Amino acid sequence: KAGVTQTPRYLIKTRGQQVTLSCSPISGHRSVSWYQQTPGQGLQFLFEYFSETQRNKGNFPGRFSGRQFSNSRSEMNVSTLELGDSALYLCASSSPGQGNTEAFFGQGTRLTVV
Amino acid sequence: AQSVTQPDIHITVSEGASLELRCNYSYGATPYLFWYVQSPGQGLQLLLKYFSGDTLVQGIKGFEAEFKRSQSSFNLRKPSVHWSDAAEYFCAVALTWNRDDKIIFGKGTRLHILP
Numbered sequence: 001k002a003g004v005t006q007t008p009r010y011l012i013k014t015r016g017q018q019v020t021l022s023c024s025p026i027s028g029h030r031s032v033s034w035y036q037q038t039p040g041q042g043l044q045f046l047f048e049y050f051s052e053t054q055r056n057k058g059n060f061p062g063r064f065s066g067r068q069f070s071n072s073r074s075e076m077n078v079s080t081l082e083l084g085d086s087a088l089y090l091c092a093s094s095s096p097g098q099g100n101t102e103a104f105f106g107q108g109t110r111l112t113v114v
Numbered sequence: 115a116q117s118v119t120q121p122d123i124h125i126t127v128s129e130g131a132s133l134e135l136r137c138n139y140s141y142g143a144t145p146y147l148f149w150y151v152q153s154p155g156q157g158l159q160l161l162l163k164y165f166s167g168d169t170l171v172q173g174i175k176g177f178e179a180e181f182k183r184s185q186s187s188f189n190l191r192k193p194s195v196h197w198s199d200a201a202e203y204f205c206a207v208a209l210t211w212n213r214d215d216k217i218i219f220g221k222g223t224r225l226h227i228l229p
Contacts, residue, residue, distance in 0.1 A: 108156075
């Protein structure tokens with residue numbers, strides 16, 4: 001079974017631009033969560049989608065948004081990029097409704113804002 | 115507010131020595147508890163999890179963790195570390211599961227192994 005796939009792996013953008021990151025969950029997983037990892041703040045929860053609906057949201061500004069498609073693939077968008085948005089963005093998928101399952105993480109997208 | 119504390123930012127141990135990484139959480143009820151490992155440039159890999167039942171949990175790569183409710187702790191242990199264990203380790207909690215899959219992570223502990 002293929003794991004969680006995030007694309008692209010690396011990205012360099014300029015301040016003020018916008019960016020879209022993609023996450024393909026494990027087949028059959030309907031929950032997709034996004035996290036931002038920075039050296040200063042560690043791993044912080046962005047949002048979680050389940051069946052195309054956002055179920056939970058972390059404390060990030062409105063510039064950070066996401067969506068989930070009917071095939072459970074998810075995208076995360078960051079508009080008006082700031083230098084502080086440089087981070088590793090991790091996506092995790094899980095399969096609610098199947099007991100004590102775990103969240104599986106992708107390898108992340110390394111975003112650098114210059 | 116709910117939180118996870120890993121008091122040690124860096125830990126250095128010699129290869130073959132035992133290891134204990136500390137984790138404390140703050141939450142009114144028993145959360146779901148996890149330990150993840152992250153190698154450089156990689157995503158997170160689950161080492162073990164505690165949902166309920168036996169408070170001593172066995173994980174992959176020879177790791178184990180013990181849930182102590184009285185101390186709000188979930189410390190990770192390994193009897194003998196290998197050089198390949200050098201990585202960053204994250205303790206995490208989820209307040210609910212399968213209804214709202216939000217994980218709160220500690221700041222991480224970076225493990226260094228001396229040859």
